[in-house]
Amino acid sequence: MQPAESGSVKSAMRVLDLLEYLRRWNAAQTHTQIAAQLAIPKSSLTQLLKTLVSRGYLDYDPASKGYFLGPAIAALGQRSAETRDLASVAETVLAETARATSETCALNVLKGDVSEVMATASGTHRLHYLMRVGDTAPLYATSGGKALLAHLPAEMRQDYLSRIRLEAITPRTIGSVAALEAEIAEIQRSGIAFVVEEFTPGIAGMARPILNRSGFPLAAVNIALPIARYDEALKQRCLKALDAAVAMIRERIGIA
Template sequence: MLLEDESNGVVKSADRVLDVIELLARWGREMSHTEIADTLEIPKSSLTKLLKNLTARGFVEFVPLTKGYRLGEALIRLSEQSTHSRSLINCAQPVLSEITQQTLESCALNQLKGDQVEVVATVTSPQRLVSHLRLGDLAPLYAVSGGKVILAFLPDQMRSEYMKTVKMQAITPATMTTKKVLLAQIETIRQSGVAYSMEEYTPGIVGVGVPVLSSSGFPLGSLNVAIPSVRYSEKVGARAAAILRSSAERIRRRYISANGEGARGI
């Protein structure tokens, strides 16, 4: 049960968890149970329970040789994921500008966030009629091109779990609302490498998206352009897809070069 400090609304046990993690990060070596308890002035019985939970989740690791504790692999992986995410954005930003220069349409880099897709970098079209893709915007994977293409290239288990739990709702009259139709579209996307959203999330806007894949085929993110339907045609869509494909490959190569071998196995 969490203990809450009534004076400021702080959850005391959660605060202690963060104190332990910050202390181990600063210390730079293993610390014994007693050292942690004394430094943080935590009762040893309470610390035992916190460390048990942290080690079970992999955020802290017990080292039998020294009988000490250090930061665990789970925390290190989270840190690496954050670093890789920032690296991908840095690699993509100049390429996004070139996509908009070539297509004259707004474009974005998107990444998976839970069961949604998030805009993490964007460039807005210079034209008067535009679709604004705002940083931090979230959308259902099934409704937008950048989300569909990530969903299509997720590992089978992740995609199956998503399909079991997703509740498809009509956002516009054109939104897909049946899993059978979505699965058929996913198969087409996997074969072509391109996803389309035909006014399925925003009326009057057609999305074209492609994946940014790691060397192992995992979707690091996706690129998409948002085209007002009055400017869209099959020829326009095909040209946008070709530009996005070559751009995604450039970003992928930059990303792997910047992150070394570690990025290859993602």
Template sequence: MSDQATAAGTVKSADRVLLVFELLSSWDRDMSHTEIAEALQIPKSSLTQLLKNLVSRKWLAYEPQGKTYALGPAFTRLAKQAGLARDLVTVSGPVLTELTAKTLESSALNLLRGDIVEVACTVMGPQRLVSHLKLGDAAPLYATSGAKAILAHLTKDIQDDYIRRISFESRTPSTIKTAGALRKNLAKIVAQGFAYSYEEWTPGIIGVAKPILDEAMRPVGAVNLAIPAVRFNPDAAKLFEAALTSAVDAIRRQIALA
């Protein structure tokens, strides 16, 4: 088969998937294999495997008693995910304000953007010596506390793929430099529930973060504090962890993740 024919076939298959989605979303009842084939004028033999694939990936739900199909739970997740980032930013503003008031340190909401995390909302601490977290600041997943909090709770397959692809940049002498060290650190984060970055991205700044997990324990973001190293000590760490836990719990409740 020529490259042109392959490309055409791929586009045709994708088009059929979209047609099935559009058809089922416009009806107010489930549809049978025959009804879908007739409505879309797709041969039943071609439609059978397509429907099986979509059911296996949970894009469609199959009801065996009536032998009918409907949009599946993957659609619900996708729709929820589409609005989740916006909701997180909206909800996090007041929560971060309270978090910074409790701790007197700069705080931020971190969201996953491919192989990096990005600061999507931030409140600067009131003290003279502070860490300046800016909207849009980005960092690799192995370096900052918010980034590592998210990476630690991604699936093993995603973690493995990420670690295979990256090249470690030694931003500071403390930056993690090997896959083995990163894996060990991620395991510690999962066990403790908090991620730390000890001057690994910015000299003189210690970060501590807690992930925001959804109902399936997948990370949808992380909240972090950025503390000048001169103000960091074990007693302060306990305060920071308690304040972060309260902040994350408040965010999860307000966007119905709890």
């Protein structure tokens, strides 16, 4: 016997069915047509359509009283394509950044409530930090994660902050939402995120975001290094290299 679908699962299935249905049509579809084709109760469909229009996933044509896919759908597809392009472009840029700084660097993207490494280049020192493609980390604990978090749309960021539990990964991991919000404000002002031993003991990091034309953080480039080498001269060299890396990636994917 199959378990009954929960209300939230049923609603999600209706959203997907609706989007897939509209994708198959060149012409706008009316409330009546959609209800008949998808067997959704009209009262439920009314609220669903209203929500999707308000979020930009659907548009409404008053002349035909029909609905069609909205700009938010195209934006999702664009972000997916941009992320794939980023990973391939970033590999050569990160290699140049690692040579310029002799330190490990990586490209990080948002994946739910964590950041994920999409590309990386290792430092040339015998003692260097190791980051691997596929590694994930909480947004609040790494420089790349904080750079992404600080530049998310306000609604997405507040949703994250309202439900996240700040785990003390190290003794220096940020411990309160208020402190995290203050740091986010500083990152938004400066464009740079720093951590010192917040995720890995003995390791410092810094990161800058790569923003698309609408200001959404496609990714963040970070540099991670042992605190034994972390002095002001190296910090400035790494910041200069981060600036160059972000500018180069943006130019190569056509959003400079």
